Amino acid sequence: MAAFPAVVQSEWTKVRSIRSTVWTLVLTFLIVVAMGFAISLLTKLNYDQFTEHNTAPFDATTTSLAGISLGELAIVVFGVLAVGNEYASGMIRVSLATVPQRGVLMGAKTAVLGVLAFLVSLVTVFVAFFLGQAALGQYSTGLGEPHVLRAVFGAACYLTLLCLFSIGVTMMLRNQVLSLGILIPFFFLVSPILSIVPKVKDVVRYFPDRAGSAALQVYPTGDHPYGPWTGLLICAAWAAAALLGGYLVLKKRDA
Amino acid sequence: MIELHHLTKRYGDKLAVDDLSFRIPEGVVTGFLGPNGAGKSTTMRMILDLDRPTAGKVTINGRSYASVQDPLREIGALLEAKGVHPGRTAYDHLLWMAQSNRIPRERVDQVLDVVGLTAVAKKRARGFSLGMGQRLGIASALLGDPKILMFDEPVNGLDPEGIVWIRKLMKALAAEGRTVFVSSHLMSEMALTADHLVVIGRGRLLADLPMAEFIRQNSRSAVRLRTPQPEQLLDALRGAGLTAEPGPDGAWEVVDGDPALLGDLAAAHGVTLHELSPQQASLEDAFMQMTADSVEYHTDVAATTGATGAATPQPAQQPGWGAGWDARQAGKES
Numbered sequence: 001m002a003a004f005p006a007v008v009q010s011e012w013t014k015v016r017s018i019r020s021t022v023w024t025l026v027l028t029f030l031i032v033v034a035m036g037f038a039i040s041l042l043t044k045l046n047y048d049q050f051t052e053h054n055t056a057p058f059d060a061t062t063t064s065l066a067g068i069s070l071g072e073l074a075i076v077v078f079g080v081l082a083v084g085n086e087y088a089s090g091m092i093r094v095s096l097a098t099v100p101q102r103g104v105l106m107g108a109k110t111a112v113l114g115v116l117a118f119l120v121s122l123v124t125v126f127v128a129f130f131l132g133q134a135a136l137g138q139y140s141t142g143l144g145e146p147h148v149l150r151a152v153f154g155a156a157c158y159l160t161l162l163c164l165f166s167i168g169v170t171m172m173l174r175n176q177v178l179s180l181g182i183l184i185p186f187f188f189l190v191s192p193i194l195s196i197v198p199k200v201k202d203v204v205r206y207f208p209d210r211a212g213s214a215a216l217q218v219y220p221t222g223d224h225p226y227g228p229w230t231g232l233l234i235c236a237a238w239a240a241a242a243l244l245g246g247y248l249v250l251k252k253r254d255a
Numbered sequence: 256m257i258e259l260h261h262l263t264k265r266y267g268d269k270l271a272v273d274d275l276s277f278r279i280p281e282g283v284v285t286g287f288l289g290p291n292g293a294g295k296s297t298t299m300r301m302i303l304d305l306d307r308p309t310a311g312k313v314t315i316n317g318r319s320y321a322s323v324q325d326p327l328r329e330i331g332a333l334l335e336a337k338g339v340h341p342g343r344t345a346y347d348h349l350l351w352m353a354q355s356n357r358i359p360r361e362r363v364d365q366v367l368d369v370v371g372l373t374a375v376a377k378k379r380a381r382g383f384s385l386g387m388g389q390r391l392g393i394a395s396a397l398l399g400d401p402k403i404l405m406f407d408e409p410v411n412g413l414d415p416e417g418i419v420w421i422r423k424l425m426k427a428l429a430a431e432g433r434t435v436f437v438s439s440h441l442m443s444e445m446a447l448t449a450d451h452l453v454v455i456g457r458g459r460l461l462a463d464l465p466m467a468e469f470i471r472q473n474s475r476s477a478v479r480l481r482t483p484q485p486e487q488l489l490d491a492l493r494g495a496g497l498t499a500e501p502g503p504d505g506a507w508e509v510v511d512g513d514p515a516l517l518g519d520l521a522a523a524h525g526v527t528l529h530e531l532s533p534q535q536a537s538l539e540d541a542f543m544q545m546t547a548d549s550v551e552y553h554t555d556v557a558a559t560t561g562a563t564g565a566a567t568p569q570p571a572q573q574p575g576w577g578a579g580w581d582a583r584q585a586g587k588e589s
Contacts, residue, residue, distance in 0.1 A: 003325075003357060006354060006355055006356070006357050007355050009354045009355075010351045010352070010354040010355035011351075013347060013350050013351040013354055014343075014351050017343045017344065017347035017350075017351070018340060018342045018343055019342055020342060085340055085342075086340070089337065089338070089339065089340045089341060090335060090337045090338050091338050091339060091340050093300070093303075093305050093334055093335075093338055094334070094338040094339075094352070094395070096303075096304075096305055097303045097305060097326065097332055097334070098326070098327055098352050098355050098356060099355050099356075100303070100304050100320055100321045100323065100326055101321060252307075254300070254305065254306040254307060255300070255305040255306070
């Protein structure tokens with residue numbers, strides 16, 4: 001058997017030596033932080049207008065993390081590219097000839113990408129939170145307030161799980177263009193639109209992004225018939241299922 | 256030692272590799288020959304456990320490839336030039352491979368030097384020519400200093416200088432006691448490098464023999480005679496205990512004949528000769544004949560040129576280059 005730490009080191013070299021994958025992570029950070037800051041600032045300046053029709057209390061945490069709705073796409077792209085570029089370039093054959101134990105290869109790759117995505121997400125959401133709170137001024141909240149730390153930490157978990165889900169899907173489809181073509185419209189259009197359609201939304205709230213985003217809310221909005229941790233767990237189940245599917249495809253199919 | 260046991264691969268209803276059994280002799284260059292689409296690449300992918308056989312198995316020193324620890328140290332393979340991400344540098348490509356098989360970093364610099372890519376080590380692969388890509392592929396095959404090397408059509412797309420370089424490299428590797436298994440669709444290329452020959456057609460084993468044996472069996476030489484007096488000529492030959500076979504355009508051929516002796520014989524019998532020429536059947540012809548029934552897409556040279564077989568066909572040379580590459584791009588037939 002190939003040595004797992006050696007393969008982890010090798011997978012790390014793969015990730016850091018391609019510009020496009022590195023840039024998608026930088027982009028995730030920039031989008032989430034910049035958009036969160038802008039929306040927080042706008043909210044502060046137009047507070048009365050924005051909160052006029054609110055029935056729930058103002059959620060300063062979610063406001064500062066608003067950039068995630070767009071930034072999540074960047075981390076999805078990261079997951080797709082990091083896996084899919086091996087199929088696009090034909091490198092997957094070299095990878096499998098180098099590490100023929102397919103489970104070891106996939107395990108090491110998933111671990112490296114997952115840990116990297118988590119660390120970047122963690123830094124991103126905390127920076128976004130603190131910058132957003134600074135912009136919100138008198139309407140801001142603190143990490144010490146109830147559920148706030150959970151919401152910020154949950155946001156990092158949410159981004160990581162979406163990335164893992166994308167990795168699994170790409171491993172199943174073995175094609176980065178196809179994977180992007182399915183995942184981006186799904187997270188950007190299909191899921192948000194369906195989530196406001198009556199009846200359909202009862203199902204859609206169990207989609208990975210809908211369920212996972214429950215973890216970001218300090219005050220329940222009534223969209224989710226489950227708590228924040230259960231939401232993350234549902235999202236994690238999606239990611240696990242996708243990764244399992246990806247593993248089975250990698251195991252069974254000819255390279 | 257690599258051994259193939261009744262290896263079979265079926266794609267849908269197409270049998271790509273059909274009950275293939277042979278062993279690759281150690282310490283020599285073995286040419287793996289067959290027309291395009293004969294199943295060479297599929298066989299090589301199955302040796303590396305990239306494609307799963309429908310039936311049969313491959314063993315490497317008695318074990319399956321998937322159970323080999325740090326396989327780059329046992330087998331180095333050049334599968335196709337396009338196994339490199341265009342956005343990664345040559346150095347980083349070799350580095351990740353080395354790291355996964357616990358090969359020291361210094362080795363990366365060594366192999367880059369061996370293939371002459373040191374100057375472009377930090378350049379991204381998208382700017383590489385086909386030849387440079389091929390050299391990088393060979394560097395990755397040499398990375399683990401393996402006992403066995405496997406090259407799939409290594410000269411494809413190389414310039415003459417590159418071809419000579421590969422030829423020398425393969426011979427040098429075998430001289431160091433390594434096993435070299437190299438596929439090609441060009442007999443002429445193999446005749447220059449291989450010590451042993453495995454020929455397949457339509458996935459079936461057609462020949463498995465030493466190169467010298469193949470040459471001895473197939474290099475038929477003859478003397479071609481042309482005369483307006485065939486009756487007299489044949490009588491004269493018969494009288495000398497020689498037999499002639501009908502050749503093209505009414506000529507006659509004496510297998511293993513001596514031109515001087517035949518000329519004297521004709522003169523002694525007063526036979527006018529219009530042609531007296533030694534003929535050497537090329538190995539390419541022998542290979543063509545051997546695989547004639549198993550070529551996937553026939554192009555009838557005689558029919559297209561209007562010749563009656565006198566033209567020496569240049570098999571697959573021109574269409575071969577492009578065709579092989581296209582097939583690889585389009586799918587995984589070959």
